[in-house]
Amino acid sequence: xxxxxxxxxxxxxxxxxxxxxxxxxxxxxxxxxxxxxxxxxxxxxxxxxxxxxxxxxxxxxxxxxxxxxxxxxxxxxxxxxxxxxxxxxxxxxxxxxxxxxxxxxxxxxxxxxxxxxxxxxxxxxxxxxxxxxxxxxxxxxxxxxxxxxxxxxxxxxxxxxxxxxxxxxxxxxxxxxxxxx
Numbered sequence: 001x002x003x004x005x006x007x008x009x010x011x012x013x014x015x016x017x018x019x020x021x022x023x024x025x026x027x028x029x030x031x032x033x034x035x036x037x038x039x040x041x042x043x044x045x046x047x048x049x050x051x052x053x054x055x056x057x058x059x060x061x062x063x064x065x066x067x068x069x070x071x072x073x074x075x076x077x078x079x080x081x082x083x084x085x086x087x088x089x090x091x092x093x094x095x096x097x098x099x100x101x102x103x104x105x106x107x108x109x110x111x112x113x114x115x116x117x118x119x120x121x122x123x124x125x126x127x128x129x130x131x132x133x134x135x136x137x138x139x140x141x142x143x144x145x146x147x148x149x150x151x152x153x154x155x156x157x158x159x160x161x162x163x164x165x166x167x168x169x170x171x172x173x174x175x176x177x178x179x180x181x
Contacts, residue, residue: 002121
């Protein structure tokens with residue numbers, strides 16, 4: 001199994017610079033321009049911006065991998081300035097202002113999380129997910145001593161909030177069944 005980082009960056013503007021009613025926009029560029037040569041080119045991994053439906057002056061972008069980790073170490077001013085430069089370049093609109101506010105996740109630097117999602121790495125398989133999901137049993141009884149839930153323990157929906165929810169239900173059902181037995 002592998003473990004990685006996906007971060008979101010929220011940018012709140014005084015007023016939208018994008019088309020009214022737009023759900024968001026994607027950045028499309030030539031293939032050789034999209035591959036970061038180093039984490040310092042983190043902005044090349046910004047590929048989609050969604051308009052926040054609950055905050056129509058706000059867009060949020062996704063960023064993953066080493067570039068997401070590099071972005072976490074930058075100041076909010078550096079992140080905002082870089083993103084606005086990218087948006088100006090792609091839209092041709094040099095009047096896009098800096099955002100009024102920037103909020104971002106920093107899953108990679110959180111000492112309690114150290115990342116944000118699991119994935120099936122090269123050499124791994126769905127069987128590894130099944131193994132991780134198996135409870136630990138006492139030597140003297142068939143009752144689980146430790147049970148595991150979370151997005152990495154659900155074979156069909158791994159890496160998602162849905163998997164975390166379903167695996168929590170699975171383990172709760174196991175406890176209920178154990179208590180009724």
